[in-house]
Amino acid sequence: MSSFAKDFSKAMSQAGPSQFQEVIRQELEYSMKVELDKILATAPSNELEHTKKDLEGFKKLFHRFLQEKGPSVDWGKIQRPPEDSIHPYEKIKARGLPDNIASVLNKLVVVKLNGGLGTSMGCKGPKSLIGVRNENTFLDLPVQQIEHLNKTYNTDVPLVLMNSFNTDEDTKKILQKYSLSRVKIYTFNQSRYPRINKETLLPIAKDVSYSGENTECWYPPGHGDIYGSFYNSGLLDNLIAEGKEYIFVSNIDNLGATVDLYILNHLMNPPNGKRCEFVMEVTNKTRADVKGGTLTQYENKLRLVEIAQVPKAHVDEFKSVSKFKIFNTNNLWIALSAIKRLQEKNAIDMEIIVNPKTLDGGLNVIQLETAVGAAIKSFENSLGINVPRSRFLPVKTTSDLLLVMSNLYSLNAGSLTMSEKREFPTVPLVKLGSSFTKVQDYLRRFESIPDMLELDHLTVSGDVTFGKNVSLKGTVIIIANHGDRIDIPAGAVLENKIVSGNLRILDH
Secondary structure (H helix, E strand, O other): OOHHHHHHHHHHHOOOOOHHHHHHHHHHHHHHHHHHHHHHOOOOHHHHHHHHHHHHHHHHHHHHHHHOOOOOOOHHHOEOOOHHHEEEHHHHHOOOOOOOHHHHHOOEEEEEEEOOEOHHHOOOOEHHHOEEEOOEEOOHHHHHHHHHHHHHHOOOOOEEEEEOOOOHHHHHHHHHHHOOOOOOEEEEEOOOEEOEEOOOOOEOOOOOOOOHHHHHHEEOOOHHHHHHHHHHHOHHHHHHHOOOOEEEEEEOOEOOOOOOHHHHHHHHOOOOOOOOOEEEEEEEOOHHHOOOOEEEEEOOEEEEEOHHHOOHHHHHHHHOOOOOOEEEEEEEEEEHHHHHHHHHOOOOOOOOEEEEEEOOOOOEEEEEEOOHHHHHHHOOOOEEEEOOHHHOOEOOOHHHHHHHHOOOEEEEOOEEEEOOOOOOOOOOEEEEOHHHOOHHHHHHHEOOOOEOOOEEEEEEEOEEEEOOOOEEEEEEEEEOOOOOEEEEOOOOEEEEEEEOOOOOEEEO
């Protein structure tokens, strides 16, 4: 560990600001500036302006990182949000839709966060290009949804993709296939920031290149970067000039995040006449969601609190389903004019997320990131809307993929809806073991996707394959012990069964 970093850590651990801490901070900022200037000096002329903006943004983030210490919320100030700050979706839907819904739709832009790779599911390239249903990819679905809206209402709702340097090239290649669809598609890139050595707190990159050995030196700094990079791209101003007023932002892997006309109408024609600048869709917590960020009241403003910001002594209280009943779906509706105003005043305040990573060679680094929803406290007249669980359908694993590929859902114009044949609207709990982690392996293990209409819980572990037309009902647990293999035969109906390593079938 460098003497700077040691002194800094020691100083920061002592309560209260001091001259010593300030000196250490200034030393670290100076060292960082020197290193960033060296990196900038290696940029080719066509990348200079863009790289300069990225490194300036990083410098601001690093400055704030040095200023902050400990969890960034004072637990004593956290309160439940007032009743009127989170509206039930049913109430908003009950207002109905106006005759001029097309003119309301024409004010909307759909933004999908498209910076992530498919590595956690064993795929190369952008996650958005993974097939999720009937050969359709994560990206195909929103294109189909928006095209359906534009054709139905004769509107011009564009799709904007926020790519990262990891996904931009592959995404742009694939966009050609939508050239005849009735959706204008725009892209912009989120920033590219340098990873910093955990010990020295200095960048590990020596130049601006990010190919080959240098890919590990850089990272996209979380989706909170949307405000700055959207503004810097010039696209924000262009869309405002076209008369657009709101963006609907969501993760590209949340298949429940479709354009909701009732929420849009509520934004554009608020019942009290006062428009919201920021709306966060929240939904009720279940035991599976206890780590999700929650909306709170903090210093008279709505504030998103993430588990990483909670002091250790209060983590269990934060996870409690009884005290904090809702969590953030990351489906957000934000006024374009407000983003422009706040960005120009440098007034968007988001907590820094310190994300530690260990690189392939064993080097410990940290990434400084921000989250898009954390900016809610910077906007005026913010609102939460408690939406049905169906608007939160993230596909993070092959277990999630099995659900959305199954007959639990039907696909219509790019939108997934739960089958009417399912007697209760809850989604079954599915846990597929490590043999199913990669999409390729998962697809090989299912000759066809089982009938899951009456399934409550499925756990599969070990070397298991499924024949065609298998039906799973109630609670089904299939465990192949090490060295064993279980082949579920074609046409099998498993209802409340435990299938163990020696192929015995037991009643559950």
